[in-house]
Every structure is written in C-alpha cells, then in structure tokens.
Amino acid sequence: MKASAITDKALKTVAVPKKKKRRGLNLNRKRAMMGYLFVLPFIIGLVTFFAVPMVQSFIFSLNKLEVVEGGYNLIYMGTENYNRALRVHASYTRDLVDSLVYMFTNVPLIIIFSFFAANLLNQKFRGRSVARAIFFLPVILTSGVMLVIDSGDLLQSSLGMTQTDGQEGAFRAVELARLLLQTRLSTRFIDYIVSAVDRTYDIVSASGVQILIFLAGLQSISPSLYEASNIEGATGWENFWKITFPMVSPLILVNTVYSIIDSLTNSNNTVMTLIRDTAFASQDYGLSSAMAWIYFAAILLIVGIVMWIVSRLVFYYD
Amino acid sequence: MKIKGIFRRKSETRDKQHDRNILYMWGRHGWSIVRGVIIFGICFLILYPTLVKLSVSFMPEKDIYDVTVRYVPKNPTLENYKTVIKSMRYPTAFWNTLKLATLTSIMQLISCTLVGYGFARFKFRGRNVLFALVILTMIVPPQTLMVPLFMHFRFFDFFGIISAITGGRSINLLESYWPFILMSLTGMGLKNGLYIYIMRQFFRNMPKELEEAAYVDGAGMLRTFAQIMLPSAVPAMVTVFLFSFVWQWTDTFYSNLFLMNTPVLAKAAANVSNQIAKDMVRVVGAEIYLAPAVSSMYSNTASLLVILPLLVLYLFAQKRFVESIERTGIVG
Secondary structure, eight states: OOHHHHHHHHHHHHOOOTTHHOOOOOOHHHHHHHHHHHHHHHHIIIIIIIHHHHHHHHHHHHHEEETTTOOOOOOOOEEEEHHHHIIIOOSSSHHHHHHHHHHHHHHHHHHHHHHHHHHHHHOOOOOHHHHHHHHHHHHHHTTTTHHHHHHTOOHHTTTTTTTTSHHHHHHHOOOOOOOHHTTOOOOHHHHHHHHHHHTHHHHHOOOHHHHHHHHHHHHHSHHHHHHHHHHHOOHHHHHHIIHHHHHHHHHHHHHHHHHHHHHHHTOHHHHHHHHHHHHHHHHOOHHHHHHHHHHHHHHHHHHHHHHHHHHHHHHOOO | HHHHHHHHHHHHHHHHEHHHHHHHHHHHHHHHHHHHHHHHHHHHHHHHHHHHHHHHHOOHHHHHHOTSSSSSSSSSOOOHHHHHHHTTTTHHHHHHHHHHHHHHHHHHHHHHHHHHHHHHOOOOTTTHHHHHHHHHHSSOOOOHHHHHHHHHHHHHHHHHHHHHHTTTTOOOTHHHHHHHHHHHHTSSTTTTHHHHHHHHHHHSSSSSSHHHHHHHHOOOOOHHIIIIHHHHTHHHHHHHHHHHHHHHHOOOOOHHHSSSSSOOHHHHTTTTHHHHHHHHHHHHHHHOOOOOHHHHHHHHHHHHHHHHHHHHHHHHHHHHHHHHHHHSSSOO
C-alpha cells in the first residue's frame, strides 16, 4: 500500500507538469473520466432498463392497465391493487409468508453447510479436484428450468430424494426424530434438525456458488498467519476459530445476502411464479406489479436487517 | 522368575507401543477416512438424482410400473429420447439456445469486465452510490421489472429516436435476440450484478504495481487495460463466462418473456409432456392424457437433454474453472 502511494505521488508529479492549465485535466480528473467511461454501459443500463422500468412498474401498480392497439391505457386506481394483493387474493399472502419462512429456515443451513464444504475442499487429499468438480455441479444441475422440473417431479419424489413426503425420506427422518427425542432437547429444535435432514438435497444443491465464494476466501488467507500460530503452538481447532473464521467472516455476509436473494428469487419460488402468472396468464398487469412491489419491499427490508446484523459481527482485516 | 519377568515386561512394552501406534494411526488416518466418507456421501447425494434420471430415461413405460425394476431397466430403450427430441424440436431449439447463450454471455462478459474494472480501479464521484445500485439490481426480483420491460421491448423506442425515423411507429423487438443483447451489453441481464461484483473483486485484488509499471512505461489507460489487465483476468473471466452461459442456457424467465414463440431448450423441456400429449392428439385424433409417471419420465429425459451440452462444457472447462478459484480467489 505504502509503496503504491509513493508511486502514485511520483506519477502525479511526473504526469502533471506545469502545463497543467493548458491541458485542462489533471491525472486524477482524467482517471475519473476514464472511470465513468468504463462504468458507462452500466449507467446506461441502469437508466433505461432499471430506473425507468422501476418507476413504470410502480405506476402500473397504482393503475389498471389495458392493452390496446399500438400501446396501452392506464386507469388510475390508487392503492386498490395493493389492497387486492394483500387482502383479496386467495393465496398471495400465504405464499409470501411461506417462501419467507422457507428462506429463513434454509439460509443458515446453507451457510453452515457451504462453509463446512469449503473447508473440506480446501484440504489436501486424493481426488480433490474430482470432489470439487462434483460439489460445484449443482450450479448446473439445479439452475433455472432444472429446478422447475425437479421440484414437481413424481419419479424423483417417489424415490425419496427431493421431496419430504417421499416414503424413504419420511422413514429416514422418523428414525432420526426418535433418536433425538430421547435426548430430551426441545421439540422445536428437533423439528428443525429433522426437517433439515429431510431437505439435505435442497440445501446441498443450493450451496454451489456459496462454496465457491468461501473456497476463494479460504485460498486468499495468507499461509504465514498459520505458520506463525503453529510456531506459537496453536492447535488446528484454535487456528480455525482464531484465523480462518475471522478472515472469512466478510464472506459470510456476502454469502448470506446471496443466499437470501437466491432463495427468494429463484425460478421455482412460488411467489415469483404467482407474479408471473398473474401478469401473463390472467393479464392482470396492475395486480402483478403491486405484488412484485410488495415482494421487493419485503426482500429489501430483510436484506437490510440481515446486513445490519451480520455486518456487526464481521471482522475486516484492514 | 527373573527371566520370566523380563520377558513379560518386554512383551508389555511391545503391546503398549502397538497400542500407541494404532492410536497414532487413527489420529492420522481417522480424519481422512471420515472426510472420505463425508465427501463421498455428499457427492453421491448430488449425483443421485441425475443418475436416477439417467436410468429412468432408458426405461420403457412398463419398467416404471414394474416393482422388480429398481435402477437398471429390464428392457432398455431409446424410445423416450426419440419422442422427446422430436417434440422438443431439439436441433432447432439447441441451435437457438446455443446462439442465445453464446451471444448473451459474451456480451455480459464484455460489459461486466469493463464495469468491474471501472469500479475497482478508478476513483470518481458517486462510485460508491453506483456500486450500491449494482447490489440493488441484484436484490430487485426480475418480476418487478417484468411488465415494463415487456412493454418496453414490445413498443421499443430509444428516447424517441426510432419513432422519429419510422414516422411515429415503435418497433417490436420481441421474438428477437435484441432484448437480450441490449440488456446484457448494459449490465442488466440475468444476474449481471453478480458478475460485476466478481470482476470488481478480482481486479481489486490485482497488484497496483502492475498498472503503474505500465503507466510509467508510457501506456495509456485503455492500453494498460487491454494489454496488462485483461490477460491476467482470464481466470475470473472464465468463471463469469461459465456462470452466465449456464444460467442463460437454463433460464426460462427471460426466454418466456421475450421469446414466446421461439423454441429454446429450457422452455421446451419445461413444457415437454404437454407437447408430447399434443403431438399424440394429432396422431390419434382424440384427447390424450399422459399418466403422471410417464410424463415425469419424459420431462426427466428432456432435462437430461438440456444439461447434457452443459455437462460436456463443464467437463472441459472445470479444470480451468476450479484452478481459477485456486490461483486467484474471486473474492477477498
């Protein structure tokens, strides 16, 4: 850092001679301009394909939209669409709550699993590259349409893999539940564990990207930290909690946010499907936009709160 | 007695040593055995559904109902594949998807590399706000923007320029690749926020001295980017390209939105059992309902056909992909 600051200074003195006034731009300004130039595609996209549609979508949610020849008409309805989404619609609120609950139960497990898996994959053993290749495979195996096909699939569920109501899955969990009940832990905790076991495949398959991110983080920890602590006589356990965990903790934040978004916006999420169907199957664009906005507000709120909480626990090296 | 005692002591120590050796061996190899079991278990868990799909896809209808058939089909057949390929219009759909995925992932790669570099290496006013907006584009569910985007491309008009040229008429960009190209080129495509994030983190971790050396040698900023930064960014670019290719390949959301009548693989696979039923109606001339197990068999076969090209791609690229993480670290 220091070296680069010095060279930065050196650069400025070299590149900005006394002709500064004639050129009009000093190096910093020029770099700022270049920065804007590099980011320009994003700025254009942000305005045309994000900001404008966001505003439009909000306007749609306050209106009744009718498609007519060569365009569309808007009839102002106030907050009627929001009212309909929350109070009148048969399944919207239930689906919303369901998918939030599902997210809240799954995300901690995803984070724990992917951290564990990344630690495993970071060790040296034979066949590591094969194991890595397979661990990342869910990124392909459960993306987009695959998730849609698998989630409602009869043969898969009858083989007890992806669905909780498959015979084998239920059997497995019952055995485990009986075992855990003997330990006299609270039933709520046991329920959570048992349902987690039932959803093992869901959790493993949703962890591909998170494992990748954690693994990259683990790789970037300098080995000298471990060397130093080993010389001081630290055990592997201590190394893990005193070095690995704090160093990777910023990525826990990244991964938590990613998992929340991924869980709430993936292609077989019920609310997402509902919003889509409302727009294109029942042609109710206004209601669909209102639903989407409520959903977005909920996601924003959750991500905000989670970021606020987790970022207080995060340790930053520099 | 004495001799006996000595003997006993000797044999005792040998036993102890033996015990200690076992303990030592356990400590050393126990973990690697446990680890092996865990890793094998997880790998099996990941691969199992796909293996089931594979075995089901070779089964004729009667094998599905046969209780004695578990994984290995009794009368293996390619009939499923033939039916599915025909009703998916596989060659056309494959070609369309290949074009679409290649086009969008290249566009996304270009835009995200540029934008990521801009965010990582240049200081300008509003940079943090803009980057927060990148995160925001990730958080906003695409469904929120769905209807306006649909309308936007249905009645496409770039700030009134196009309607001025065509005389008041907007153009319809649906059913073409233009919505995808425009959106990925401007960093608004599928999961583009994530790719920008990955590229930014990558460039941020590269040593600044590399660029400074280039500046001192008289290279401009564009040249430094093209000749110094880009070649070293290849690992991260491979990661982004693969992600974007795979996700575009299996995406149904945008292809349903913009390409309603153009066959692409993901859409065809999601719809395959309905389509087969329709095809059969044409042949038989009466309403036909596929049994749930049969339609599930067809959609499983179709989903295999969708991921097959991706698996081939992954097979070739995974070494670079995994290495790229190992060598550079996409985050940190």
